[in-house]
Amino acid sequence: MRRLSVFLAILLVVAFALSLLAGRVWLSPQQILSGQDALASMIVMDIRLPRAVLALLVGSALGLSGAVLQGLTRNPLAEPGLLGVSTGAALGAVLAIYFGVTAISGVTGPVLGLAGALVACLLTFGLGQGGGTITLVLAGAAVSSLTAAGIALALNFAPNPYAAYEIMNWLLGSLADKSWAQVWLILPFIVIGGGLLAVTGQALDALSLGEAQAESLGVDLTRLRIAAIAGTALAVGAATSVTGAIGFIGLVAPHLARPFVGYQPSRILLPATLGGALLLLIADIAAREIHLGPELKLGVFTSLVGTPFFFWLVLRLKRTAP
Amino acid sequence: MSVLLAEHIDVNKGGRAILRDISLMAGPGEFLAVIGPNGAGKSTLLSALAGLIAPAKGMISLDGVPLPKIPKKTLARRRAYLPQNPLCEWPLSVERLVALGLTAHLPALGPLPGWFEDGIAKALADHDLVERREQPVTTLSGGEFARAMLGRAMVGNPDVLIVDEPVTGLDPVHAFTAMARLSAWAASGHAVIASLHDLTLAGRYANRVLALKDGRVAGEGALDGALIRNIFGVAAEIRGAGSHFAVDFLSPKAKPIEDAF
Amino acid sequence: MRRLGAAFLLFLATGQGMAAPTSSAAVPHRIMSLKICTDELLMDLAPASRIASVTFLSREKAALKLWPQAARIPINHNSPEEVLATRPDLVLTDSFTAPEMRALLARSGARVVEVPPAENFTQIRAVTRAVGRAVGEPEKAEALIAQMDQTLRTLAASKPPHPIRVMGWGGGGFVPGRSTLFNAVLEAAGGVDIAAEDGYTDVEGLIAAKPDVLAYGDDYIDTPSLRMDQNAHPLLLKLYGNRRIVYPAAYLNCGVPESAMAAMALRHQIEAAMSRPGGVP
Numbered sequence: 001m002r003r004l005s006v007f008l009a010i011l012l013v014v015a016f017a018l019s020l021l022a023g024r025v026w027l028s029p030q031q032i033l034s035g036q037d038a039l040a041s042m043i044v045m046d047i048r049l050p051r052a053v054l055a056l057l058v059g060s061a062l063g064l065s066g067a068v069l070q071g072l073t074r075n076p077l078a079e080p081g082l083l084g085v086s087t088g089a090a091l092g093a094v095l096a097i098y099f100g101v102t103a104i105s106g107v108t109g110p111v112l113g114l115a116g117a118l119v120a121c122l123l124t125f126g127l128g129q130g131g132g133t134i135t136l137v138l139a140g141a142a143v144s145s146l147t148a149a150g151i152a153l154a155l156n157f158a159p160n161p162y163a164a165y166e167i168m169n170w171l172l173g174s175l176a177d178k179s180w181a182q183v184w185l186i187l188p189f190i191v192i193g194g195g196l197l198a199v200t201g202q203a204l205d206a207l208s209l210g211e212a213q214a215e216s217l218g219v220d221l222t223r224l225r226i227a228a229i230a231g232t233a234l235a236v237g238a239a240t241s242v243t244g245a246i247g248f249i250g251l252v253a254p255h256l257a258r259p260f261v262g263y264q265p266s267r268i269l270l271p272a273t274l275g276g277a278l279l280l281l282i283a284d285i286a287a288r289e290i291h292l293g294p295e296l297k298l299g300v301f302t303s304l305v306g307t308p309f310f311f312w313l314v315l316r317l318k319r320t321a322p
Numbered sequence: 323m324s325v326l327l328a329e330h331i332d333v334n335k336g337g338r339a340i341l342r343d344i345s346l347m348a349g350p351g352e353f354l355a356v357i358g359p360n361g362a363g364k365s366t367l368l369s370a371l372a373g374l375i376a377p378a379k380g381m382i383s384l385d386g387v388p389l390p391k392i393p394k395k396t397l398a399r400r401r402a403y404l405p406q407n408p409l410c411e412w413p414l415s416v417e418r419l420v421a422l423g424l425t426a427h428l429p430a431l432g433p434l435p436g437w438f439e440d441g442i443a444k445a446l447a448d449h450d451l452v453e454r455r456e457q458p459v460t461t462l463s464g465g466e467f468a469r470a471m472l473g474r475a476m477v478g479n480p481d482v483l484i485v486d487e488p489v490t491g492l493d494p495v496h497a498f499t500a501m502a503r504l505s506a507w508a509a510s511g512h513a514v515i516a517s518l519h520d521l522t523l524a525g526r527y528a529n530r531v532l533a534l535k536d537g538r539v540a541g542e543g544a545l546d547g548a549l550i551r552n553i554f555g556v557a558a559e560i561r562g563a564g565s566h567f568a569v570d571f572l573s574p575k576a577k578p579i580e581d582a583f
Numbered sequence: 584m585r586r587l588g589a590a591f592l593l594f595l596a597t598g599q600g601m602a603a604p605t606s607s608a609a610v611p612h613r614i615m616s617l618k619i620c621t622d623e624l625l626m627d628l629a630p631a632s633r634i635a636s637v638t639f640l641s642r643e644k645a646a647l648k649l650w651p652q653a654a655r656i657p658i659n660h661n662s663p664e665e666v667l668a669t670r671p672d673l674v675l676t677d678s679f680t681a682p683e684m685r686a687l688l689a690r691s692g693a694r695v696v697e698v699p700p701a702e703n704f705t706q707i708r709a710v711t712r713a714v715g716r717a718v719g720e721p722e723k724a725e726a727l728i729a730q731m732d733q734t735l736r737t738l739a740a741s742k743p744p745h746p747i748r749v750m751g752w753g754g755g756g757f758v759p760g761r762s763t764l765f766n767a768v769l770e771a772a773g774g775v776d777i778a779a780e781d782g783y784t785d786v787e788g789l790i791a792a793k794p795d796v797l798a799y800g801d802d803y804i805d806t807p808s809l810r811m812d813q814n815a816h817p818l819l820l821k822l823y824g825n826r827r828i829v830y831p832a833a834y835l836n837c838g839v840p841e842s843a844m845a846a847m848a849l850r851h852q853i854e855a856a857m858s859r860p861g862g863v864p
Contacts, residue, residue: 218398
């Protein structure tokens with residue numbers, strides 16, 4: 001696991017650096033480092049750097065949350081996108097922004113985002129746990145549909161002629177035009193949420209043996225569930241309130257780690273976190289480099305990667321299922 | 323060296339009364355077999371003894387301390403529990419599966435204690451799994467998987483081992499081998515409580531038997547014909563003793579088919 | 584946009600604009616407008632007493648500010664049922680009409696005049712005259728056009744030496760495309776529109792384009808949305824906080840004689856903005 005994590009960290013640094021160079025106007029390292037080009041400095045410091053940091057934070061949150069949720073449910077298809085948590089968070093944020101609540105205080109965005117994530121999470125688990133892989137994923141699909149419809153409905157009521165465009169932003173996600181303000185806003189939520197998620201490793205390992213054995217091994221299942229759900233709500237909820245719903249990162253990142261570190265849940269947490277950050281950074285660079293009119297939303301890229309992967313997973317499960 | 327004591331416990335599950343007025347004791351060196359017909363409440367009893375279900379009445383204690391008062395991790399270190407048909411939901415290697423038995427001994431932070439590796443190696447050796455240590459458990463045969471699970475239960479050297487139907491589904495050779503292991507382990511100063519369907523195995527390897535019927539204790543002590551007829555309602559013949567002990571059930575007579583005309 | 588030019592020529596050629604009432608008795612008095620642009624021309628030229636209804640869009644905040652009489656005129660939603668119920672004698676609409684609606688209008692017994700949207704001042708003159716003739720107020724139309732031309736001459740006389748680089752902004756990154764009314768008005772005001780080739784840009788693109796001034800429409804600037812993220816981006820505020828102007832969007836949604844006043848307003852705002860520091864160094 002250490003080797004993989006170091007490798008991912010190196011790739012991450014490279015991607016981060018690339019992210020500072022990429023955009024509608026490709027900058028060269030000399031332009032940035034020489035300090036002579038005022039325009040380049042401004043673009044890097046005030047636009048690209050916060051954007052890259054945001055991609056790092058959000059991608060990490062999604063990757064880590066996916067790994068923890070997969071460990072908690074012992075279900076390789078679990079992740080905040082598929083379980084409806086991301087769209088639930090987006091709905092919370094939409095209600096906050098479009099009905100003027102964020103005008104009172106900017107922090108209401110992430111707070112309502114995390115509330116939306118929490119409600120969606122509880123709904124999906126309430127409906128779907130205990131029924132096997134398929135039931136949980138179906139419950140997640142139901143909650144996703146419900147919250148996505150809620151977003152469209154809310155935006156239809158809001159006095160905004162660009163509603164259709166903004167719905168797309170919320171359902172597909174975007175890192176465009178963010179600033180340091182958004183970074184500071186969600187940083188505490190992601191750190192706390194991420195912290196809660198990061199310490200579930202031991203308990204998740206024991207959970208591989210099922211709930212009865214895990215309990216007999218001293219695991220407090222209730223505390224584990226609270227940590228996983230609260231951690232997801234905090235980290236993913238706040239992240240989504242700024243970027244919109246970004247799917248599949250939480251699904252793919254843990255799976256990319258497994259061939260290298262095995263299936264033990266605790267060993268996947270760090271590689272999935274780094275991998276999620278890396279995937280999102282790459283998706284964001286791609287979104288900026290492909291010039292096709294309005295910027296392609298992040299969700300388009302993550303879906304392009306995630307959906308074939310999802311299909312492959314489903315086929316594999318079909319083969320191995322009884 | 324611990325003594326597990328249950329005193330007049332009632333256990334309910336899903337609103338129904340499953341067990342009534344059960345008392346038992348198991349101490350170091352003892353191998354207690356819990357027998358009884360299907361639906362008698364054996365699994366529920368073992369769950370309760372493991373501390374996973376709280377009794378509605380009565381008390382279960384380990385060395386005099388009631389189970390609810392023992393911190394979860396301490397309890398986990400002192401007793402191990404294996405449910406019926408244990409699962410491992412990820413394809414972990416045999417070594418990692420066995421290592422999970424040491425979960426309660428893991429420090430919250432910091433490196434693993436030195437004795438972990440030796441403990442795991444010993445458990446693998448004791449259960450003939452050394453050659454398979456890197457193999458994913460999903461590729462093991464039934465017998466090997468059962469051994470791996472027992473290995474994970476015993477690796478932490480718990481004082482009490484509670485195991486629900488350890489040999490169901492194993493071929494005769496593997497079944498005998500597993501029972502022999504449990505018996506030897508009990509003899510080395512641990513308490514073992516196991517539920518069993520096979521009365522021959524129970525009589526051959528356990529010290530004592532506790533018979534359940536309809537949620538109550540229907541008999542305990544040695545396994546004899548009267549006890550068997552009492553709880554199973556069928557006559558049985560007991561032959562041999564010690565390692566030749568065997569129980570033969572006399573097949574119940576089939577009812578004659580009524581003449582249709 | 585070329586298509587619109589062609590439509591305009593067709594409009595002139597088919598003589599629709601040429602039809603005129605021959606006597607005062609034939610002046611239409613139940614005029615129904617089915618599109619916002621014809622609403623505005625209609626309200627400019629005909630008294631409210633002769634207007635049967637205008638579209639609900641004329642009651643939007645921005646439009647209502649400039650044509651307050653819309654508050655007292657009945658509204659329609661461009662639906663066949665309303666056309667049948669109102670029984671107008673003149674219907675004003677544009678060339679983007681569904682075939683079913685066209686057929687219905689033809690059978691309704693009313694005279695139908697299709698007026699294409701005007702994208703520059705030449706076209707504004709043409710549509711104003713056309714609607715003026717249709718509603719029986721040709722002199723009023725000429726008066727409005729004369730006023731407009733006077734404003735345009737004043738503006739041309741005091742044009743700034745170099746065109747000011749203006750970027751239309753505030754629409755979530757969507758910027759007005761080329762050869763639209765916005766560009767025509769901006770040119771009259773002495774500016775030049777720097778629009779992205781694909782009609783969209785983000786903050787980075789905006790800054791790289793180095794405009795002198797950012798122009799926001801006054802229609803939805805106050806409503807909360809994701810665009811506020813862009814509008815509130817710290818770098819944007821640092822560079823263009825003092826170089827932002829707000830234009831009356833309603834004068835720029837449709838080509839009407841008042842669009843020249845929009846150009847005048849823009850000129851004043853641009854001059855004020857340029858007197859303040861800002862822009863990319």
